[in-house]
Amino acid sequence: MVQIDALIFNEIPKGKPIPGQTLKKVQQELDLDAPLQDGEILVKTTALSLDPYQRGRMRPEEVESYVPAFKLGQPIDNFGVGEVVKSSNSQFQKGQRVYGYLKFQTYQVVSKEATAGLRVLENKEGLPWTNWVGAAGMPGQTAWYAIEKLSGLKKGESVFISGAMGPVGQLAIALAHKIGAKVVASAGSKEKCDFLKNELKVERVFNYKEEDPNQVLAAWNKEQGKPFEVYIDNVAGPQLEAALNHIGKRGRIVAIGAINDYNGEPYGIKNIFYVVGKELRYEGFIILNRMTPELFKEFYSEIPPALASGEFAKPKEHIFNGLDNGEAFASLFDSQNSNFGKAVISLE
Numbered sequence: 087m088v089q090i091d092a093l094i095f096n097e098i099p100k101g102k103p104i105p106g107q108t109l110k111k112v113q114q115e116l117d118l119d120a121p122l123q124d125g126e127i128l129v130k131t132t133a134l135s136l137d138p139y140q141r142g143r144m145r146p147e148e149v150e151s152y153v154p155a156f157k158l159g160q161p162i163d164n165f166g167v168g169e170v171v172k173s174s175n176s177q178f179q180k181g182q183r184v185y186g187y188l189k190f191q192t193y194q195v196v197s198k199e200a201t202a203g204l205r206v207l208e209n210k211e212g213l214p215w216t217n218w219v220g221a222a223g224m225p226g227q228t229a230w231y232a233i234e235k236l237s238g239l240k241k242g243e244s245v246f247i248s249g250a251m252g253p254v255g256q257l258a259i260a261l262a263h264k265i266g267a268k269v270v271a272s273a274g275s276k277e278k279c280d281f282l283k284n285e286l287k288v289e290r291v292f293n294y295k296e297e298d299p300n301q302v303l304a305a306w307n308k309e310q311g312k313p314f315e316v317y318i319d320n321v322a323g324p325q326l327e328a329a330l331n332h333i334g335k336r337g338r339i340v341a342i343g344a345i346n347d348y349n350g351e352p353y354g355i356k357n358i359f360y361v362v363g364k365e366l367r368y369e370g371f372i373i374l375n376r377m378t379p380e381l382f383k384e385f386y387s388e389i390p391p392a393l394a395s396g397e398f399a400k401p402k403e404h405i406f407n408g409l410d411n412g413e414a415f416a417s418l419f420d421s422q423n424s425n426f427g428k429a430v431i432s433l434e
């Protein structure tokens with residue numbers, strides 16, 4: 087028997103998640119020598135992703151949504167990377183790293199059914215394992231799908247990207263630049279804005295807590311001699327309203343997320359009629375429903391090599407070492423001290 091750490095869903099939050107209350111670290115016992123059932127694998131967890139959508143899973147189980155609710159008293163789960171320590175499944179060998187849904191536990195037995203959702207990571211590119219839940223994982227797929235498959239962004243156009251220091255924002259910037267588009271990006275602190283400007287070479291950066299997005303976008307349009315064509319929306323709220331005010335005719339808005347609204351009453355957009363008046367295309371999507379085997383093939387052949395070769399900037403990650411009491415997860419919504427880059431727990 088060994089003692090393992092697990093992060094339990096302890097209480098449904100009413101607002102922002104509270105460390106130690108919403109999520110709680112507990113110790114459990116696991117017999118690493120116990121024989122596995124047919125098809126099971128024993129995994130030592132390497133990295134676990136913290137994603138804003140997990141807030142939506144912290145709800146009563148009977149409330150329907152596009153992803154299942156977490157079960158009270160049980161470990162939460164999400165995308166992660168783990169090392170196969172023991173296998174009773176011919177698809178997986180000891181020593182391989184796998185990517186997919188894992189429990190927030192330091193070790194875990196993955197059932198035969200659950201192994202079907204795991205992908206073996208060859209990592210020929212030699213990326214840090216944490217990258218595989220960020221730029222090379224679900225958030226990266228989201229940015230890639232938004233820019234390459236939905237936005238129709240073209241060379242010579244400009245794109246406004248909110249929530250720009252997160253993993254979705256960072257890769258969206260790299261992909262927009264690759265196309266030959268200019269980027270206006272927003273984030274919530276001076277340090278993040280400096281990084282976006284100096285490291286990611288974003289053409290116009292602003293701190294949405296200090297500058298009015300309406301003024302920034304109006305000035306940008308004037309400077310360019312035409313309005314921006316695309317908005318990649320990670321946040322909704324006042325920045326979406328400003329984007330609707332200033333985007334050009336027949337512009338495209340890709341709705342990825344609405345983090346402004348995840349912990350309270352929705353903001354309530356007042357100028358939605360611009361979707362009609364400006365003949366906008368306004369489309370949302372859930373990446374888990376969109377990635378087909380062909381798209382995965384395309385994504386994995388394009389993005390990890392571009393990260394490894396240095397064609398795209400090294401992803402900025404905020405690594406939390408070890409399982410905590412939910413502080414790492416709470417950072418996603420902390421207006422004073424939020425994650426600086428992709429939030430990920432490393433258990434190596």
Ligand SMILES: NC(=O)c1ccc[n+]([C@@H]2O[C@H](COP(=O)([O-])OP(=O)(O)OC[C@H]3O[C@@H](n4cnc5c(N)ncnc54)[C@H](OP(=O)(O)O)[C@@H]3O)[C@@H](O)[C@H]2O)c1
Pocket residue numbers: 137138139224225228249250251252253254255272273274275278320321323341342343344345346347371372373374417418419420424425426427428429
């Ligand atoms: N549709 C899909 O399938 C899909 C898939 C993945 C992600 N998403 C969504 O995409 C968005 C970005 O995800 P991510 O993984 O890259 O997360 P992320 O940017 O790391 O999310 C956390 C960040 O959000 C910002 N934030 C928090 N509250 C905010 C508010 N009220 N207004 C504006 N920004 C706020 C904070 O940065 P600041 O310091 O800049 O405020 C914080 O560091 C999220 O909305 C997420 O839910 C959607």
